[in-house]
Amino acid sequence: MTEGSGNVERLVRLAEDRFDAHRDANYRYTDRMLAYLLIAEWVFGILLSLVISPDAWEGKSRILNIHVPLAILLGGAIVAVPVLLAFVRPGWILTRHVIAIGQLLTSALLIHLSGGRIETHFHVFGSLAFLAFYRDWKVLITGTLVVVADHFLRGAFYPESVYGITNPEWWRFLEHAFWVVFIDIVLLISCLRGVKEMRRLAEQSAQLEAVALSHMRG
Amino acid sequence: MSRRDVGFVLLAVVWLIVVVGGMAYTWRYKTIPGKAATAPERWPAASELRRPSDRPTLVLLAHPRCPCSRASIAELARLQAVIGSKVQTIVLFLRPEGMKEGWERSDLWSKASEIPGVAIVADADGREARVFGTHTSGEVLYYDRSGILAYAGGITGARGHEGTSAGFRTIVSLVRGQRVDRREAPVFGCSLDTKSTESKGRT
Numbered sequence: 001m002t003e004g005s006g007n008v009e010r011l012v013r014l015a016e017d018r019f020d021a022h023r024d025a026n027y028r029y030t031d032r033m034l035a036y037l038l039i040a041e042w043v044f045g046i047l048l049s050l051v052i053s054p055d056a057w058e059g060k061s062r063i064l065n066i067h068v069p070l071a072i073l074l075g076g077a078i079v080a081v082p083v084l085l086a087f088v089r090p091g092w093i094l095t096r097h098v099i100a101i102g103q104l105l106t107s108a109l110l111i112h113l114s115g116g117r118i119e120t121h122f123h124v125f126g127s128l129a130f131l132a133f134y135r136d137w138k139v140l141i142t143g144t145l146v147v148v149a150d151h152f153l154r155g156a157f158y159p160e161s162v163y164g165i166t167n168p169e170w171w172r173f174l175e176h177a178f179w180v181v182f183i184d185i186v187l188l189i190s191c192l193r194g195v196k197e198m199r200r201l202a203e204q205s206a207q208l209e210a211v212a213l214s215h216m217r218g
Numbered sequence: 219m220s221r222r223d224v225g226f227v228l229l230a231v232v233w234l235i236v237v238v239g240g241m242a243y244t245w246r247y248k249t250i251p252g253k254a255a256t257a258p259e260r261w262p263a264a265s266e267l268r269r270p271s272d273r274p275t276l277v278l279l280a281h282p283r284c285p286c287s288r289a290s291i292a293e294l295a296r297l298q299a300v301i302g303s304k305v306q307t308i309v310l311f312l313r314p315e316g317m318k319e320g321w322e323r324s325d326l327w328s329k330a331s332e333i334p335g336v337a338i339v340a341d342a343d344g345r346e347a348r349v350f351g352t353h354t355s356g357e358v359l360y361y362d363r364s365g366i367l368a369y370a371g372g373i374t375g376a377r378g379h380e381g382t383s384a385g386f387r388t389i390v391s392l393v394r395g396q397r398v399d400r401r402e403a404p405v406f407g408c409s410l411d412t413k414s415t416e417s418k419g420r421t
Contacts, residue, residue: 059411085226
């Protein structure tokens with residue numbers, strides 16, 4: 001091996017190291033950020049259930065609205081493991097995929113707690129945008145699969161709650177999924193550009209380090 | 219993979235089963251209908267409500283504090299925007315026996331009052347609810363201009379869940395004089411029955 005090719009190899013390895021370190025730092029940062037977001041959403045869900053309608057009624061008897069225990073217990077269960085992994089095992093591949101599932105299930109729960117208001121459905125798109133912070137397109141796929149599975153299963157078992165009709169065509173869930181895929185494409189392009197940018201910065205950083213090192217030696 | 223990571227994988231699998239099970243329970247609960255009405259086929263003479271003979275009459279019976287009926291009132295507002303003055307629309311708010319006058323004037327009452335062309339009436343002691351044979355908040359009865367019952371059921375697709383429903387579309391079709399496939403639909407809401415032993419509707 002010549003000295004020139006050895007230098008190039010060292011430079012490539014250095015650039016790879018810088019890239020990996022930067023990407024790992026971004027994964028860890030996003031894990032923590034989304035963990036705080038999940039906790040905030042859990043608290044928000046509880047407040048929503050307490051403010052909107054803490055009580056339900058049977059005739060003249062007041063009873064606790066099921067939304068309150070659902071927000072506390074189911075909401076708590078949804079965020080518990082993603083938050084745990086974010087702090088105990090940050091940067092790990094499973095952590096971000098579990099967070100993606102938790103984030104989209106939180107969307108589903110908030111839609112439920114708000115009585116299916118169309119406005120709350122925008123939370124799904126916001127969640128996918130937050131997941132794009134990872135710059136890992138595979139996480140977006142996981143989040144999208146949760147949305148598609150939710151619509152597919154509800155469409156199969158409780159069709160009227162999703163489509164307003166009792167016998168929708170089997171492909172109706174694809175119509176809803178289409179709009180999620182639409183934003184996915186935008187976010188996916190953003191993720192790929194982000195990774196490309198990170199790699200370019202890593203290469204520049206490695207080159208600068210190599211130049212600085214050769215000057216010091218020279 | 220370390221033993222610790224294997225533990226985390228197992229934890230994630232258990233977690234997924236638990237939360238998916240929780241969501242499934244939630245949706246099952248939301249789609250359990252309340253007790254259906256046994257509404258008279260002809261406009262009941264015992265009712266104190268006036269029915270015009272030149273247009274159909276739609277009656278929505280609601281519990282003023284039922285959280286699920288928020289969605290029914292929201293859907294009524296959308297329905298009213300479509301059917302307008304072609305139908306006389308009345309919302310009856312239950313005031314159970316023993317409750318003070320004004321108890322029924324909840325935020326739901328205020329929301330219903332804001333819908334143009336809707337008459338709001340207090341149903342003292344649930345008298346009209348009994349006359350119309352209704353048991354669940356959110357029940358909609360649609361009588362045609364000759365006083366024949368054309369539809370009985372809810373106008374939401376699930377408990378406290380906004381969005382289009384079979385009941386909503388049936389009423390729109392009836393108003394437009396189109397053919398309808400069904401004349402009833404499930405109703406989702408709190409029980410209107412004031413005796414706890416009679417309560418079949420879920421909240």
